[in-house]
Amino acid sequence: MQKTPVSPSRHAPGPPGRFLFGSLLDVRENPIEFYAEATRRYGDVVRFRYGRRKAWHLVNNPAHIEWILQKNVGNYPKGFFFNRRISLLCGNGLVTSEGDFWRRQRRLAQPAFHRQRLANLVGTMTDATDSMLGEWDDYARRDHAFDVTESMMRLALQVVGRSLFSTELGEHSERVYHAMSGVLAHIGFRMFNPFSAGEKVPTKRNRTFVRDRHTLDEVSRHIIEERRREGGDRGDLLSMLMLARDEETGEGMSDAQLLDEVRTLLFTGHETTAVALSWTFKLLAQNPHVRERLQSEVDEVLQNRTPTLEDLPRLTFTRQIFEETLRLYPPVWCIPRHCNQADEIGGYDIGADSTVVILPYLTHRHPDFWDNPEAFDPDRFSLERCENRAKFAYFPFGGGPRVCIGANFSMMEAQIILAMVTQKFQLDLVPDHPVSMSQSLTLRPRHGLKMTLTPR
Numbered sequence: 001m002q003k004t005p006v007s008p009s010r011h012a013p014g015p016p017g018r019f020l021f022g023s024l025l026d027v028r029e030n031p032i033e034f035y036a037e038a039t040r041r042y043g044d045v046v047r048f049r050y051g052r053r054k055a056w057h058l059v060n061n062p063a064h065i066e067w068i069l070q071k072n073v074g075n076y077p078k079g080f081f082f083n084r085r086i087s088l089l090c091g092n093g094l095v096t097s098e099g100d101f102w103r104r105q106r107r108l109a110q111p112a113f114h115r116q117r118l119a120n121l122v123g124t125m126t127d128a129t130d131s132m133l134g135e136w137d138d139y140a141r142r143d144h145a146f147d148v149t150e151s152m153m154r155l156a157l158q159v160v161g162r163s164l165f166s167t168e169l170g171e172h173s174e175r176v177y178h179a180m181s182g183v184l185a186h187i188g189f190r191m192f193n194p195f196s197a198g199e200k201v202p203t204k205r206n207r208t209f210v211r212d213r214h215t216l217d218e219v220s221r222h223i224i225e226e227r228r229r230e231g232g233d234r235g236d237l238l239s240m241l242m243l244a245r246d247e248e249t250g251e252g253m254s255d256a257q258l259l260d261e262v263r264t265l266l267f268t269g270h271e272t273t274a275v276a277l278s279w280t281f282k283l284l285a286q287n288p289h290v291r292e293r294l295q296s297e298v299d300e301v302l303q304n305r306t307p308t309l310e311d312l313p314r315l316t317f318t319r320q321i322f323e324e325t326l327r328l329y330p331p332v333w334c335i336p337r338h339c340n341q342a343d344e345i346g347g348y349d350i351g352a353d354s355t356v357v358i359l360p361y362l363t364h365r366h367p368d369f370w371d372n373p374e375a376f377d378p379d380r381f382s383l384e385r386c387e388n389r390a391k392f393a394y395f396p397f398g399g400g401p402r403v404c405i406g407a408n409f410s411m412m413e414a415q416i417i418l419a420m421v422t423q424k425f426q427l428d429l430v431p432d433h434p435v436s437m438s439q440s441l442t443l444r445p446r447h448g449l450k451m452t453l454t455p456r
Contacts, residue, residue, distance in 0.1 A: 012057060012348035014038065014047035022050035028192045031439050032333065035359055045346040056355040057345070060362050062369060062392035064345050068337055068356060069392070070400035079338025081355055085190050086441070088199065088213070089183050092257070093264030094405065105261070106405065108244045112164070112237035113405055118412055121163045122309045125413050128158045129420045130306070136425060140453040145430045147448035149278040152417075153177055156270035156277075159413060164237040164265050165223050172219045179219075180267065182212035188440025220262040224255065237265065272331035273410045275442050276396075277417060278449050279329040280322060283376050285429045285451065290378060293317055295456070298422045307419050312412065315419055320378040322414045326396035328376065330360040331442045335398060360395055361443070369393040426454040 015038065017023040027034050027048070035058055038046045044061035059065060068076045083096045090096050094105050111117070132155045139146050154177055161169040169176060186209040190196060199206050223238070233239045241261055245252055253261075284291040297317045307315070335358040342352040350356065365373040369390055371380070379385065397404035404410070421427070429435070430450040438446040 010347070010349045012045040012047040012346070013042040014049070014055075015042075017049045020051065022054075023048040024050045024194075031192070032359070032361055032437070035357075036362055039362060045348050047348070054354075055351065056357060057348075057350055058357050058359065059345060060359065060366065061346065062363065062366075062390040065358055065363065065392040065395070066399070067345065068358065069335075069395070069398065069402070072343070073400050073402070075340050075343060076337040076356065077340065079336065079355065081194075081338070082336045085187050088187055088190070088209075089216070089267055090264040091260030093260040095264050095268060108241055109237060109261075109405060112240055113409055115408070117235070118409055119309050121409075122307075122412070122416065124162045125159055125416045126306050126420065128155060128162065129417050131158075133420065133424055136453055137455075140425065140455050143452065145450050145452050148281050148427065148451045149274070149445050149448045150177075152274035152277045153181075153270065155417065156274040156413070157266070160266060160269035163409070164269055165227075165262070166234045166236045166238070167223050167226070169219075172222070175215050176219055176266065179212040179215035180271070182208060183216065184267075184271070184441050186212070188438075191441065216263055216266070217259065220259050220266070221255075223262055224258050238262070268404070269406060269409070271442055272404075273413055275331040275444050276322065276325055276329065276410075277414055278445055279443075280325040280414075280418060281421075281427045281451060282429065282435065282445075282449050283325055283328070284321070285427055287376050290321065290376065291426070294321060294418075294422055295426075298419050302419065302423060304423065307416050311419075312415055315415055317378060318415050318419050318422075319411065320381040322411065322418060323381040323396075324376060324378040327364040327370075327380075327394060329437075329443055330364060330396040332396075332398070333361040333439065333443045334359050363392070364394060364396075366393065422456075424456060426456060427451045428454065 015023055015026075018025065023034075035046075038048075038058060039060050044059065044064065046058040046060075047055050048058070049055050059068060077098050078096065083098075087096045092101070094102070094109060097105055132151060136146075136151075138144075154173060157169055157173050157176060157180075161167045161173075186205065189205070197203050197206065199209060224242075227234075227238055227242060233243060238258075241253055241258060243252070284294065294317060297315060301311055301314045305311075312319075337356045337358070339350050339352060339354050339356055343350040345356075364370070367373055370393070392399055397407040397410075428451060430452060433450040434447045435449065436446045438444045
């Protein structure tokens with residue numbers, strides 16, 4: 001489709017939208033397709049209108065994204081629109097906090113994700129995965145179709161509990177799983193329905209949200225209170241946060257701050273990895289030649305052993321498969337930013353106090369930066385093919401100073417789980433089960449992913 005020529009007014013091109021509401025109503029129904037069509041028609045910087053004089057922009061070129069997320073990051077905080085919604089879950093935790101407070105929290109949390117500490121978590125990840133595979137043995141014996149997304153969510157929650165908090169979620173895991181799903185669905189609804197009733201209005205939806213949020217608070221408080229009773233330093237992230245003291249005041253974190261961080265880590269530590277692994281199994285089922293190569297690598301490297309840290313560098317194709325899944329289905333598919341002061345991107349004016357939207361989902365499929373972008377091709381992440389790639393053509397964990405603190409944790413966890421599952425089972429999609437994306441806070445499969453198991 002031919003792109004619209006550059007406007008001489010320095011306003012980026014974009015759809016005219018409807019009277020008063022502009023493009024607000026259009027973007028709600030299928031935001032990814034709406035934004036994809038806009039980039040096809042108008043280019044890499046698109047202006048959308050709402051109200052009489054209000055506008056927001058979509059930015060899709062890697063160089064412009066680098067400007068927003070890294071080079072001029074001080075002008076582009078997460079902003080009110082994003083933080084107001086996500087704070088319903090995370091409060092003022094690492095995902096939502098800004099400025100000096102965020103930098104302090106990040107410094108406190110960073111040591112927990114250093115390579116040596118991650119190395120000590122391999123056994124935790126393999127033990128939890130082995131327990132899940134025991135349940136899958138029963139599914140296979142009964143020829144039982146199951147939702148692999150649900151399994152991945154439960155597994156990732158167990159890994160987070162043991163790894164970051166040295167806590168077995170045990171009896172709480174079911175409650176956390178359902179409550180987290182409910183809270184995320186509510187936040188996704190609020191993102192795309194900004195004029196819906198606020199949480200203080202006792203609608204059915206809001207009452208459900210309040211109940212789910214209370215469940216997460218209850219479990220998070222239980223984790224914190226249990227640790228306070230025990231005392232000591234277990235060397236995990238929760239210990240670091242509880243024992244940390246402010247350099248100026250000497251004060252430790254309040255319970256309210258700890259509560260925000262525990263809820264934040266329960267969310268970020270399991271949701272994105274579980275979602276991406278779900279899409280990985282779907283892609284492998286649809287691409288048997290890739291699955292066969294994966295099986296060959298896992299069999300050759302592991303020789304029926306449980307994977308260790310030393311095995312991971314040799315499971316190169318395993319890692320490439322997960323990286324390619326993150327390209328096609330980045331769990332965090334939309335990154336909004338607030339433009340504080342007027343700026344210029346791609347030759348176009350970006351107004352002060354406006355919103356800029358970045359979609360990794362679209363940039364990861366940009367035809368100017370990816371060959372055959374819709375194809376599932378893990379080899380595109382070989383060292384040779386990565387060498388000259390534009391820096392922000394691929395950013396599944398964000399970028400710049402606010403890149404996801406748990407990126408290495410997630411990659412290691414995914415490699416281990418994918419290798420251990422491949423050792424024991426082949427997964428296939430249930431025919432005729434609907435597969436589509438839920439474009440909410442993350443890119444979950446809308447109807448789950450029903451699959452069957454074949455023992456190897």
